[in-house]
Amino acid sequence: LIDSDTDVGLLVAYIYQVWRRKSSAMDAVTHKLIFSPQLRVPTAREIWEDGSLTAAAILGLLTIVVLRYVRSPWRKVPPSPWRLPIIGNTLHLMDKSWLLSSNCKQRFGEVMYLDAAGQPTIVFNSLKSAFDLLERRASNYSDRPRLVMAQEILSNGLVFALMNYGERWRRLRRAAHEALSKKALRNYHPIQTKEATILVSSLLMPSASLYPDKQFQRFAASTIMSILYDHPTMVSEHDETLKMIEEYTLRLSHSAAPGSNLVDIFPWMMHIPERFAKWKREGGRQFHEDYAMFRGLINRVRVDMANGGNRPSFSASLIQNPERNKLSEPEMSFLVGLMHAAGAETTATTLNWWTFAMIAYPEKQRKAQAELDAVVGRDRLPTFADAPCLPYLSAVIKETLRWRPVVRFGAPHAATEDDWYEGLFIPKGAICIPNTWNCSHDRAVFGEDADEFRPERHLDEHGKLLSGPLETNQAGHVTFGFGRRICVGKDLALDSLFISDGTDTVGDNPGACLITRPAPYDCVVRRRFTGMESILEEERERLEI
Numbered sequence: 001l002i003d004s005d006t007d008v009g010l011l012v013a014y015i016y017q018v019w020r021r022k023s024s025a026m027d028a029v030t031h032k033l034i035f036s037p038q039l040r041v042p043t044a045r046e047i048w049e050d051g052s053l054t055a056a057a058i059l060g061l062l063t064i065v066v067l068r069y070v071r072s073p074w075r076k077v078p079p080s081p082w083r084l085p086i087i088g089n090t091l092h093l094m095d096k097s098w099l100l101s102s103n104c105k106q107r108f109g110e111v112m113y114l115d116a117a118g119q120p121t122i123v124f125n126s127l128k129s130a131f132d133l134l135e136r137r138a139s140n141y142s143d144r145p146r147l148v149m150a151q152e153i154l155s156n157g158l159v160f161a162l163m164n165y166g167e168r169w170r171r172l173r174r175a176a177h178e179a180l181s182k183k184a185l186r187n188y189h190p191i192q193t194k195e196a197t198i199l200v201s202s203l204l205m206p207s208a209s210l211y212p213d214k215q216f217q218r219f220a221a222s223t224i225m226s227i228l229y230d231h232p233t234m235v236s237e238h239d240e241t242l243k244m245i246e247e248y249t250l251r252l253s254h255s256a257a258p259g260s261n262l263v264d265i266f267p268w269m270m271h272i273p274e275r276f277a278k279w280k281r282e283g284g285r286q287f288h289e290d291y292a293m294f295r296g297l298i299n300r301v302r303v304d305m306a307n308g309g310n311r312p313s314f315s316a317s318l319i320q321n322p323e324r325n326k327l328s329e330p331e332m333s334f335l336v337g338l339m340h341a342a343g344a345e346t347t348a349t350t351l352n353w354w355t356f357a358m359i360a361y362p363e364k365q366r367k368a369q370a371e372l373d374a375v376v377g378r379d380r381l382p383t384f385a386d387a388p389c390l391p392y393l394s395a396v397i398k399e400t401l402r403w404r405p406v407v408r409f410g411a412p413h414a415a416t417e418d419d420w421y422e423g424l425f426i427p428k429g430a431i432c433i434p435n436t437w438n439c440s441h442d443r444a445v446f447g448e449d450a451d452e453f454r455p456e457r458h459l460d461e462h463g464k465l466l467s468g469p470l471e472t473n474q475a476g477h478v479t480f481g482f483g484r485r486i487c488v489g490k491d492l493a494l495d496s497l498f499i500s501d502g503t504d505t506v507g508d509n510p511g512a513c514l515i516t517r518p519a520p521y522d523c524v525v526r527r528r529f530t531g532m533e534s535i536l537e538e539e540r541e542r543l544e545i
């Protein structure tokens with residue numbers, strides 16, 4: 001009979017009454033509630049007039065409150081900084097440099113709790129905690145938090161990366177996974193090789209900017225557009241299609257940023273009729289425009305295929321398997337469109353950090369060049385076939401991704417059910433954010449020199465690339481996220497990074513930065529040996545650039 005805090009409270013009140021042997025009214029209450037629901041419940045007036053009954057009621061209520069407090073799992077949420085009324089820890093969440101500081105981890109530990117205006121939020125500050133939950137208990141941590149503006153209004157629920165964990169996400173993930181499988185990726189190697197040749201040529205041009213970011217942006221955007229839509233190589237960043245897609249990417253990332261829309265803080269605003277909410281009308285109009293753009297791009301591939309074109313592309317592989325993928329037209333259009341948003345900027349910024357690392361650690365640059373000279377020689381450009389023989393270069397890429405992860409905080413996951421981790425309570429619906437920076441600089445995993453750029457940490461004593469835990473999420477690939485929501489374009493990104501590495505770079509180190517992209521730095525790109533131009537020229541002719 002006694003199976004809740006209320007029952008215990010009632011029992012305490014009843015015992016008190018029996019002890020006082022006074023009130024028959026209290027007997028009536030307990031009898032009614034526990035034994036015989038037909039009995040009459042005393043009125044509030046009767047309780048009020050019977051002094052000892054009032055005392056019993058207060059005692060019962062106090063018992064319930066104390067029990068609820070003592071037993072509440074919320075007392076066991078992870079350590080948390082002080083909170084302000086109403087907004088809770090919102091200011092802490094917005095202070096990214098504080099979240100990234102070692103002070104934050106030292107004070108609040110590996111798993112930290114923040115209350116974002118009533119929304120429970122968990123930050124994972126160590127690789128172990130992020131891995132234990134987001135990866136090992138992935139079935140409970142693969143959902144995404146609700147983003148009303150970015151997902152519901154601007155995208156009609158179609159942004160795959162923001163989708164709730166469920167049937168639709170699974171269907172889209174399977175389709176994306178197949179179109180980006182290792183086998184499918186081989187089809188894109190010629191595109192990546194061609195783009196890498198253009199990149200190296202443009203970096204070596206005397207007019208090239210001192211800060212190579214523009215070239216990296218063009219390379220990444222053009223590569224991904226060719227892979228997605230078989231789009232012709234983009235010679236400049238002023239390409240019209242590219243501009244439209246980049247505007248979409250910007251809109252999506254702005255609208256998904258925390259605190260940028262009132263409707264995300266007060267989701268009830270979603271019920272305001274459109275005629276009173278301009279933001280809703282504008283969002284709906286924008287959705288239709290974006291859909292028309294993405295649909296138009298896919299239709300171009302369809303027309304090309306109907307005319308006998310058989311060049312591989314991400315869109316073509318989705319179009320070819322309509323039965324298997326079971327994707328509707330809007331699902332397909334937004335899935336392909338998202339791939340650009342997710343893959344272009346991330347790849348370009350990683351290349352920028354790679355250049356920065358080569359400048360800051362010239363001895364590592366020399367080592368990678370020595371490996372290239374030994375394996376590839378000086379009379380041709382490296383190819384994908386060389387990759388297995390270039391472990392040091394692969395380690396350099398892994399280390400770049402670890403040392404300066406382009407996304408300092410991984411995409412937020414959400415807990416589907418209440419959970420316990422090492423005695424700490426993680427409530428259902430909590431937003432779970434991996435602090436990628438802290439995870440990839442975790443001294444418990446990477447040692448005391450975690451802040452150093454040291455590609456050797458990914459190699460064994462014979463210079464071979466380590467497999468096992470290092471090959472999985474435990475090291476270089478933390479930057480790609482965790483569990484079932486891990487980046488679906490990871491292998492494609494690694495291929496693009498591999499084929500575009502390997503130029504000679506010197507310059508000034510502006511010091512470590514906290515922001516995602518390095519601050520502009522001076523950099524000179526120069527050829528390492530004579531004859532380089534003619535090799536590039538031959539390659540350009542072969543690839544018909």
Ligand code: HEM
Nearest residue numbers: 161342343346347411479480481482485486487488489493
């Ligand atoms: C260096 C390059 C890249 C980095 C650092 C990166 C990083 C990430 C991260 C951190 C996530 C979130 C994972 C999580 O929720 O735990 C993610 C998800 C995703 N990435 Fe990437 N990414 C890169 C390149 C790419 C490329 C080239 C593509 C597409 C061709 C891509 C497509 C996606 C998609 C679609 C998702 C959403 C997955 C889902 O929610 O199920 N990414 N990426």
